[in-house]
Amino acid sequence: MRALWAGETWRSLMHLVTGSLIGALGGILIGVLLVPAFAAFLTVVVPVLVLGAILLVSSVLTVVQRSRHSAYLGVRWPDTSFTKPAAFELRAVLDFLRNPRTWRQFAYHVISGVYGPLAGFFAVAAWTFGPAMLFSPLFGATTTGLSPRHWILFALGVIVTFGAPWITRLFSWVDELMARQLLGTNRVEELQTRVTDLAASRDSTVDAADAERRRIERDLHDGAQQRLTSLAMNLGIARATLTDLPEDASRALAQAHEESKQVLTDLRDLVRGLHPAVLEDRGLDAALSAVAARSPVPVRVKVDMDRRAPRDVEGVAYFVVSEALTNAARHSDAQHAAVEVQLDGERLRLKVTDDGRGGADPEAGTGLKGLADRVRSVDGTFHLTSPLGGPTTIEAELPCAS
Template identity: 50%
Template structure:
């Protein structure tokens, strides 16, 4: 874990339940600032692009227009990157910078490639569309400064709608998004396989070091008892008692091992009862709130159960906390697990460490682990687990 915020995922980000499906509304101040300060930028972009395109096309027959068009094309791409960063900073639009392919060849060949690139035309479409939109947003932004109710209730929705537009036109093309998602899924599955293999080795080790040794001891005790069956009744009684004790221990260890693979209470009564049982065993007080109806798939329940269990174990061992809170709730397509403690914070993410194990476990079902742990605490560990694939 690192101080601050870390996101460990097998896919992308997912947000808590909101009235909108994808992300929360941007803040009022950020939205109004965006609408007002964007207007000069919109004017500059529109004038430079329209004038550049008009002059370039008008003079292309005498070759002067070609460098003008080349510069205009570069401006379109540059302004597109500016808009991505601006929308992401102010509105939270996840319009990440698109992948820029390096093309070899002359400047004319590189320009022709840019003209054929869908990103260029999507950037241009956005820049032309937001000019008239910017005029309206500027007026509404000024109205928001005067009319506080308008700013509180309407401006955030306008910002959210603009963020949707930015994501649609400025985000990576669909093929690039699908390729990136396939790459993340491949990495997620690989981590899931590694986590399953580590779990298999743990079970094998526990069987070998625990129940197997107990059963061997039972067999040896019974063998010795058999040899004393007729000649030494007192020693026979002691050996049978010893075998009986070892058998009970073996049964207990096998029960604990089976509970570690899949707890019966989770299958029978669901997450609420299972997590409450975990909390009751914690050495520090743990408050549990669960609201996941309708009941999520078994794989999601199991992942949530073990994430909470491992997190509570880490808190008890390392956090220096005297209380913890577990909250689990469900949006339409996601189960969100959030564990908070009042410990000293400032934890670090280490390879093969506990949090890396949580991320690997979440990655098996395309889940995301987010960690916030500033020095001095509190520490918040959140898992976003998709319920449909």
């Protein structure tokens, strides 16, 4: 009984009524456009403009039909579940034509041109003829007299009237099922969309982390580093001028001066590790040369780049080389190391080699796992070769758009 006045029932009825009108209109438009297309085909002339008009009408109908399903049935559609040419270019149009979603949507509108009017007719008929048959005994009593036929019509009217909500919902459910399959996305397309969203999210996270490192580097350089420099200078002046202090006080002052200079050196190394200014100003070649100059292991650097790489790629390359040389100095007892960097088309190739004792393990906590994660953050590849006895070779390839 409640189904007779339930909101879902009447939303389904409105869905079918509007669907019959839109489906009939779409079917007529597509049919009218198909006539000259077939006529041109018989004359061996491909009607490109007619085909484009048909697909354009299909795209517009897709938007309308999806809005109808969302309004009356609450269907949620992903943003990429209908297609349209991105621009009036031959390549974009060809991609549009090759897209399976284009033809699935077109198939729905062709089916809807028949199913929509039929479903709307049967739903409206159930709601009109059912209640009308309930008045059959009353009509018979006032005209020709009651007969079994009037009571049979009355019984059918009761059945049809109480079945009208379920007839309506059934037709609406079938239409929704077809729309989800033809106007929506399949599993593969959903996964592709998910991958695209995750890649965009990852890129924004990498950019945010890089911006935060820059902010910290700037704050440390302009704040704490300047104060420590001033403190070290004042302690140096005091140490040079206060020569008549007791031995203990003089020793404490000298120790404070040396500690302040060491802290300042450590802070400069920290700032350089967060975001080296030379990398921003002069590029990867100069930054890697500076890393090699600071390394306690003699390093041969060869950089072959005819242009600057993207900023995030340069940052990853810098930290890979820097960490690899640090590991060579601290853990491998290497005597020599070599760094080779080559920009080949859209790939930036890195190779860091040392003649240490080898046996490097990414799970041993030497930062190699972090390097691999950094490289993967920009869709690069990371490969480590480190047999016992050496040598150790780290190779990475980073995508670099030209």
